[in-house]
Amino acid sequence: MENLRLYMITYNVGTSEPEQRLMEFLSLTNQKNEKLPDFFVISLQEVKAQPQTMLLDALFRDSWTYSIQEILQNRSYVKLKSIRLQGLLLIVFSLRKHLLNIREIESEYTRTGFGGMWGNKGAVSIRLSIYGCSICFVNAHLSAHDNQLKDRVEDYNSIIKDQDFHVEETKKIFYHDYVFWMGDLNFRLMEDFDRTPEEIERIVLKKDLKKLFEHDQLRHVMRKGEAFSEFTEKDPEFPPTFKFDVGTNDYDHKRRPAWCDRILYCVNSNNYENVTLKVEQLSYKSHPSYTLSDHKPVSAEFIIKIPQRINKRARCFDDRTLQSGSVPDQVFSDYSENVVQFDKIHRWEEGEINKAYYKVTKDIPCTKDDWIGLFKEHFGALDDYVSYEYVSKCVSAPNDYDRPVQMARPQKYEITIPDLPSRCRGQYCLVYFSQTEDKVMSVLGVSDTFPIVKNESD
Numbered sequence: 001m002e003n004l005r006l007y008m009i010t011y012n013v014g015t016s017e018p019e020q021r022l023m024e025f026l027s028l029t030n031q032k033n034e035k036l037p038d039f040f041v042i043s044l045q046e047v048k049a050q051p052q053t054m055l056l057d058a059l060f061r062d063s064w065t066y067s068i069q070e071i072l073q074n075r076s077y078v079k080l081k082s083i084r085l086q087g088l089l090l091i092v093f094s095l096r097k098h099l100l101n102i103r104e105i106e107s108e109y110t111r112t113g114f115g116g117m118w119g120n121k122g123a124v125s126i127r128l129s130i131y132g133c134s135i136c137f138v139n140a141h142l143s144a145h146d147n148q149l150k151d152r153v154e155d156y157n158s159i160i161k162d163q164d165f166h167v168e169e170t171k172k173i174f175y176h177d178y179v180f181w182m183g184d185l186n187f188r189l190m191e192d193f194d195r196t197p198e199e200i201e202r203i204v205l206k207k208d209l210k211k212l213f214e215h216d217q218l219r220h221v222m223r224k225g226e227a228f229s230e231f232t233e234k235d236p237e238f239p240p241t242f243k244f245d246v247g248t249n250d251y252d253h254k255r256r257p258a259w260c261d262r263i264l265y266c267v268n269s270n271n272y273e274n275v276t277l278k279v280e281q282l283s284y285k286s287h288p289s290y291t292l293s294d295h296k297p298v299s300a301e302f303i304i305k306i307p308q309r310i311n312k313r314a315r316c317f318d319d320r321t322l323q324s325g326s327v328p329d330q331v332f333s334d335y336s337e338n339v340v341q342f343d344k345i346h347r348w349e350e351g352e353i354n355k356a357y358y359k360v361t362k363d364i365p366c367t368k369d370d371w372i373g374l375f376k377e378h379f380g381a382l383d384d385y386v387s388y389e390y391v392s393k394c395v396s397a398p399n400d401y402d403r404p405v406q407m408a409r410p411q412k413y414e415i416t417i418p419d420l421p422s423r424c425r426g427q428y429c430l431v432y433f434s435q436t437e438d439k440v441m442s443v444l445g446v447s448d449t450f451p452i453v454k455n456e457s458d
Contacts, residue, residue: 004130005282006302007037010139010182010261012045014246014293015087018067025287025297026071036075037301040093042068043139045184046293049086065091073380080382081441083107083124088183090124090139100338103129103442110162112142112155123159123183127170133277133306134169136176140183146191146256149217156227166438174230177277178304179266181231184242184295187218188258197253204239204257212240216259231264232279234300238286241296249288261286263300275307339364340432340445343412348428348452350420356430358445359412368392369435374417377427377449382441385431386424389417424452 007027023029026040044064061069062084069079072093080102082091088109094102105128113121123140140159143151163173170176189200193215203212213219213235221227240257244250251257267279282301290297339362348354356372370392373385394413417430432445 002131002306003303004039004306005035005037006039006041006180006304007299008041008043008137008180008182008263008302009287009297009299010043010045010184010263011290011297012141012184012242012261012293012295013064014046014295015048016246016292017048017063018292020290020292022067022071024289025299026068027283027299027301028071028075036095038095038098040068040072040077040091041137041180041182042089042091042093043137043182044089044091045139045141046087047084047089062089064089069093069380073378077380078382079380080128081105081107081126083109083126085109085111085122085124086120088122088124088139088141090126090137092126092128092137098130099443100446101130103132104167104440105442106165106167106438106440108163108165110159112158121155123163125163125173127165127167127176129167129170131306133178133304134167134176135178135180135304136170136173138173138179138181138183140181140185142184142186144186146188146258149187149191149221152186152217153221153227166436166440174266174268177268177271178279179231180263180302181228181265182263182298182300184260185218185262186260187216187221187262188260189256190215190217190220195256197251197256200240200257201251201253204251209237209239210235213259218259218262228264231266233262233264234281234284236262236284236286236298238284238298239288241286241298243294244291244296246294247291249291252294261295261298263298265302267304272307276305278305279303338445342430342432342445342447344448345430345450347450348420349455350422350424350452351455353416354420354452355414355416356447357412357414358430358432358447364434364444367434367436369437371433371435372415372417373431373433374420375429375431377429379429382431382433382443386421386428387417387419389415391415391432420452425454426452428452 076096077093078096080092080094107126109124111122121141125138127136142155165171222229240259242258242260243252243255245252265279267277269277280303284300287297340358340360343357371388371390373388375385394415427449429449430447434442434444
């Protein structure tokens, strides 16, 4: 079993801009030996969603994504995918070293506002597989106010029922090996807990949080099996994260303080024979220094178990053990190799017809939507391509072997990347994307870096 560390954070930003430094938000330091998680999952609610803002965000990255990516890209993270539904925004980053181990990235959304007609409330989700193990991340913003508990329960069940993915084995949220659900879930204190905002604040100041949490609505519906009963949540040891006067750490007494911002998880431990999946939670905390909205951010860090292949040649097993066949073999598919392998590219020139050659080493379905993108060397997101071409336009390359073919070998293909932007100079690489008609995407190959230089004849 191998460990993967996941860092998740949820924040209702109240239409604010990321005006405070986000290092503490991401629990990052500038120490040299800093231990980095394998994934960052950022869950935001109430991102500014006026029509003009949405148009700009469609053309450019929104300010929150830009600020977070700027920090993580310098630490060798790649944004795998983001999805936005009005004010809801979910972003998943992975360490670059895992890129070829990740498959079948897909997103979904559900509107629950105004009876499912409006996206001011609802959920967005991203699912993927890593080393063959499936994970689903959900960011939800449920109905507000103390007396809307029934609506929150209905929102949850609508989301569970509505969301369908296109990877058949994980068509529904709970078909995944791991599910992480976060967001402004808006659960308050029980209505029959007859205390005023001022009285609740005095309980918080006395640090009697455990007694206060006994009246939490979310735990109430979990115990009754009405919603979220499939999930596990560590008891929050931080004060209620809502509602604050913006710019301060003072509770706004227009609403009763409550733990609105939550992170929960579900693991299907026995999805596979002879393998037990499990989650270890390392932290669950709020970040009170952030005063941009009337909520406080909440983060959690997890370790999840991912079975991987045992390399029989690399490990020290004696001959008797190897011959008996008792060495554990691969549990899940091993995607660490380039399924698509590019020939070495020495250099490309601006203004020239530039070609590359690649071969497919495994039998994979090729669709008309497969494509190859040209990326800068240290690209920070899978949608940061400079140029691209569809694989359907590739042609079989001429046979470049002089000797007779002794054994079957993969077919080689030729790709021409058109329309290089002017002044496209520096170090670049090619990335092969497998993509279905339903926009389920996998990265199957990345070339070595190569220079694009000025045409010597210019």
